Amino acid sequence: MTVTSHDNVPTTVLDGAVKDYSRDKVYVLTAIFLAVLTIIEVFTYAAPDFPVWADELLIPVLMILMAVKFFTILYVFMHLKFDKPILTRLFYMGLVLAVFVYIAMLSTFRIWFDGKHG
Amino acid sequence: MAETLTSRPTLAEADAHQAHAHIDADTNTGISNTKLGMWLFLASECLLFGGLITTYLLYKHPLEGPTPHEIFDIPFTSTSSFVLLMSSLTMVLAVSAIERGEHQRMRVWIGATAVLGATFIAGQIYEFTVFAREGLGFTTSRFSSAFYTLTGFHGIHVTIGIIMLVSLVLLSLRGKIPEHKAETVEIVGLYWHFVDVVWVVIFAVVYLIPS
The missing domain is CATH 1.20.5 (Single alpha-helices involved in coiled-coils or other helix-helix interfaces)
Structure with a gap:
């Protein structure tokens, strides 16, 4: 079923279908996940000798965290996952x-x- | 009439029942030209910021003047990064609100996004002022030129985003963004999220990776 983008569909006649369904919770959980990753990133600066990223592992760990944040925003917030x-x-x-x-x-x-x- | 209208899927209904959530535009791709154009623009922006980040990586060991890790204030920049990250949440909530036809809520979330963006820019101006006071001018070293160009370009992008957000609020107040034009908000949102994504890379590569 296809709807063209310039069709005006008033939400008031949709029997509450739109109100009932929301992606907002997913967005809030995603933001919390991103905030946790950012805290871990900053922690690598505060505690560079932490065993998980000590010595040569620091840059790979930061790159992985960066990539996870990058693609999470891309797929969830920018809707690539749904588009x-x-x-x-x-x-x-x-x-x-x-x-x-x-x-x-x-x-x-x-x-x-x-x-x-x- | 009502039956015809209710038989059509909304974004939310499509999201709930289909693999790909979107309303098809009447184009060959099923995507509006504006949205396709924005994604194409964002793809080209990867090359712009890629070039600036690469230049920074090449010049990050200054031969004269302060070194990056002598002047960077990581706790301060981390707070700015967090502010920008949260602005992505408020932006996506604004898109979600307009898809549901909640105009007032959309304006609140967009206003919040603009305020968070302005806070980030204020932080960047403060940071640049402190750096300049500590002797890191634009022409001090190749590192300083590359650093200011990269972060400055990003700041300009955020500023343009804030202008777009304020324009959206003004348009909405004048009733020029009805639900069927929700895509306008989504497109501005794409730009805003991209600016955030670029900062995710800059924050890790420029500020956190040790020299």
Whole structure:
């Protein structure tokens, strides 16, 4: 069943169907989840010697936390999870292109290796 | 007439019963051109911010002037980040409210989003002022130029978002955002969430990862 975007459907005639269903609870729980991840991120700064992310694990842990936050916002708040797949593909085109282009650029400048970059 | 109207799915009904929750626009893709355009714009923004973040990574070890971790105030920036994160919640609640036809509630949530965004910007201005006082000007080092350009560009994006939010409230007060135009709020919301997503990356890469 298809409805065009410019059809005016007054919510008052929908027998309460709209009122009864709400995604708000999901959004609030998602925000709490994101806040907890942010607290963990800040904790890595306050306690850099914590066993979970001590030494070389700090950067991977921060990257994972960042990625989880990134995709949670993308899929829940930006509705990619509920929307048409073409939008996901469109966004990933830009994202993947950016990641590859800038990994190539960072590699050109030898950022992955110790020592001078010049 | 009533039967015709009730037989049509709303966003909420579609969400409850279908895999993909949206109302189809009368375009080839079923997505309105405005929404498609916004997603395309956001995809291109990945390249813009990717470039700025990469430049920062290349120049983050300054040859002169203060180093990042001498001047960063992580507790302060963490609070700003939290404020921006919560603004995403208020924004999505505004979209949810307009989908239900609750205009007053939508205006309240959008107003809250704008206030949280303005708080973030105020924090950024304060942070820049402190850094400048401590000797980190835009031209002090390549690090400072890259840092101010990256975070400044993000701040400009937030400011543009605040202007869009205030415009939405004004339009709504004049009755120009009926339920069938709820997508306008969603599109502004997409922009706002993207600005938040970019800050998630900046906060981790610029502020938290040690030199």
